[in-house]
Amino acid sequence: MNLVVADGGFDAQRDSECQEELAQKLILHEFATALQLLDVDGTLVLKLFGCQTESIRMAMRSMFDLFNSLEMTKPISSRPASSERYVILEGFKGLPAQWEGGQNWINNVLIGRCLQRDLSFYTSSVDHYLDQFDSDMLVLNLKACFAILSHLERKNAAKELCQSKREEKNYFPSMGGRNRDIDVKLYRHAWQLFI
Ligand SMILES: C[S@@+](CC[C@H](N)C(=O)[O-])C[C@H]1O[C@@H](n2cnc3c(N)ncnc32)[C@H](O)[C@@H]1O
Structure with a gap:
């Protein structure tokens, strides 16, 4: 395939705080399956939830060996507060001569024996790139959470102003509308935005 x-x-991982850990097994199998399916020069686009665990990090280093280019992206249509991001791998070089199947590749990833060069090569190239991407995404996540909260705060303030003007003019009583307001402080606390 090109x-x-x-x-x-999957559901159990969707709202978890350790999405990357929970999805590791699935992601390693997706990588292994894709390697078996791809034609030389083919492209793989795969969803990840972070690259901090040793197995995902090792798999990404191996992908760096097996493709001509590796790029991480967070599409505009992807929810900013979610940790999902995609790796785009272009120019598949083909399976290495010593390839012994996808399960064998996974085993080698897990014991750190899937690389074609010294580890120091990867730490200064692919690891550096992945760490930078993680940090950029963290900033994006925080900005998105703050933007959502300040939008809600402004919305609440405008609603309260409107309500008190209405009450001043004695048009309608408040009808208990305040109960339906979103408590922004609760969200700020739940999202642990103490900065
Ligand atoms: C975000 S959805 C993908 C939606 C898909 N891209 C589409 O447009 O229909 C994630 C999918 O992964 C599937 N999934 C989760 N674990 C799986 C597994 N171990 N093997 C196969 N599919 C799995 C789920 O059933 C779910 O349909």
């Missing part, structure tokens, strides 16, 4: 896409996810 193009393989993998967008796997």
Whole structure:
């Protein structure tokens, strides 16, 4: 195949704080399946939830060996507060001569024996790039959470102003509308935005 896409996810992992850990097994199998399916020069687009665990990090280093280019992206249509992001791998170089199947590749990833060069090469190239991307995404997540909260605060303030003007003019009583307001402080606390 010229193009393989993998967008796997499951309910137990959706709202968890350790999405990357929970999705590791699925992601490693998606990588292994894609490697078996792709033609030389093919492209793989695969959803990830972070690259901090040792197995995902090792898989990404191996992908760096097996493709001509590796790029991370967070599409505009992807919810900013979610940790999902995609790796785009272009120019598949083909399976290495010593390839012994997808499960064997996974085993080698897990014991850190899937690389074609010294580890130091990857730490200064692919690891550096992945860490930078993680940090950029964290900033994006925080900005998105703050933007959502300040929008809600402005909305609440405008509603309260409107309500008190109405009450001043004695048009309608408040009808208990305040109960339906979103408590922005509760959200700020739940999202642990103490900065
Ligand atoms: C975000 S959805 C993907 C939606 C898909 N891209 C589409 O447009 O229909 C994630 C999918 O991964 C599937 N999934 C989760 N774990 C899986 C597994 N171990 N094997 C196969 N599919 C799996 C789920 O059933 C779910 O349909």
